[in-house]
Amino acid sequence: MMMKYEMTDLGLLHHFLGIGVVQPSSSIFIHQKKYASSPLSKFSLNECKFVTTPLVATEKLTKDEGSGAASEEQYRSIVGSLLYLTATRSDIMYASSQLARFMHCPTSKHYGTAKRVLRYIKETLGYGLEYVKGKNAMLIGFCDKAEYISASEATAQAIWLRFVLEDFGELQTEAIPLQCDNTSAIAITKNPVFHQKTKHIGRRYHFIKDALQEGIIDLVYCPTSEQLTDIFTNPSAKDQFNYHRSMHGVKLAEDLKES
Template sequence: MGTGQLIEVIGKGNLVVETKMGKREEGSSSDRCNVNDESLIPASETCELIENGSRLVPMQNNTGPQDYDHTPLKFKSLTKVYAKCNLCIVKPENFEEAAKDESWKKAMKAKIAMIEKNCTWELVDRPFDKPVVGVKSPSEATLYIKAFEAGILIVSLYIDDIIYTGSSSALMDEFKAKMMGKYEMSDLGLLHHFLGLEVIQTEGCIFLHQKKYARTLLEKLRLNDCKPVATALAANEKLSKIDGSEMADESLYKQMVGSFPYLTATRLDIMLAASLLARFMHNLTRKHMGTTKKVLRYIQGSLDYGIAYEKGKDVVLIGYCDSDWAGSEDDMKSTSGYAFSFGSGAFSWASIK
């Protein structure tokens, strides 16, 4: 093999070549490697690349065992390996599980210390003659349910706001009297606003909507005078990460799409659009931006939409589900959706890829 002769190399990487001057490492960024010195391997012999050792040797006619160089070429610490791993931390289900982990014990002590320092709550011992009543909902951390012979009482607690309802007026009056006797509370009457939700209560219906939140969102984005459209998404509309259009403003897109999830608390009609557009937070294009603005135009024309829970309807569990069957053009995954109701307004819905 003469000077400057090209050698076919399978794969990419570094190649160690034995020459008369000793061993030399050649970098290969393509499928060919240029050897500048005269090699010990005659040009008439066929050569092969042993990938383990990255060494060029003449191919032998016999099929006997060959020597491989198993010396590691690069080391990486476990710290760097763990840094690139997606670690999943599972929240303990009860105190017994949390007490087994030192990090959770440390976090609980820090939380208790902060509560005592700020005088947030007054910690008292549990009365020994009173049993612990398990009324906390397993699916919602702020929801408490208590069943009595006279009916059922439902309480939702968020920081210093309490919403309560039930099947008996006597139970609700008793609960309010006990809470006001124990804590400093103000009775605000029937619920009208709660965390951006607006509630309209009549004798035969309870209507939930987010008209004020939607209008504020449009004004913030300067789209309060936009022309409304009848649908949020076009029929069978497909979006992909690479669609050939130009790149768009990422910060504005995140601001718009990031406002949709909270609006889906009462607007299940935009659930699919919010789920679809949230997949393109990075490297978005003008087509994604145009689709997002169309959703906002649909919201402009449906500000009065919400969920109505009517009194006297038959309590029948009704569910709807559907899937687009590998509708994603990027990974061929399906998007499934469902909605459930008890004969009146929907109480559970989702759109999941």
């Protein structure tokens, strides 16, 4: 492009819109370490005790839990910062989305939970998202909860994403593996007979059988412990959370491979 337009080559990208970019030989790593430091300073949490997970695994947030009102301005400021951080931190996606439900009339408990997420950010300040070079784009799906119906909805999304990837030149020639942790749902899908147990399911959900026969998707059993989407749907204990976080490519910059 420099031969056609007047421009200056500034070298590799290092920073863009609050996102830092590190480009070792084997991957591209994006992070928001500098941006994440701002809410910590703003809310005097630089010296706070850290926590190892964004949310307590057994805690549920509700609208009216009687802990008293909190400052909407401060609460929205924290949650807004967290939502922007999800660009490189999928590990706080669930916590941020839950907190975003209470932007109007937040309580002291909601505010305390938001500050807990910041305490987790303090412990994981150098974390970011790694994209490994040289890998083909392989679409993989996961479905959980509501089992058969969930698998049907995931199939619809997979078909749509298949078209999107094709437009980008990433044609998915093989069946898309759809990971499901329920053997009954898999058995129903692979059984061509509509029996008594599926009469209550709307007909529109049964198109998953056609997608399976046409080789568009392949329903595969996945143990619950390997359900990587759990990090987006519910809080988990430390060990399981750390495992899912690493599988999503969220890691420390110091752990990047140079080879």
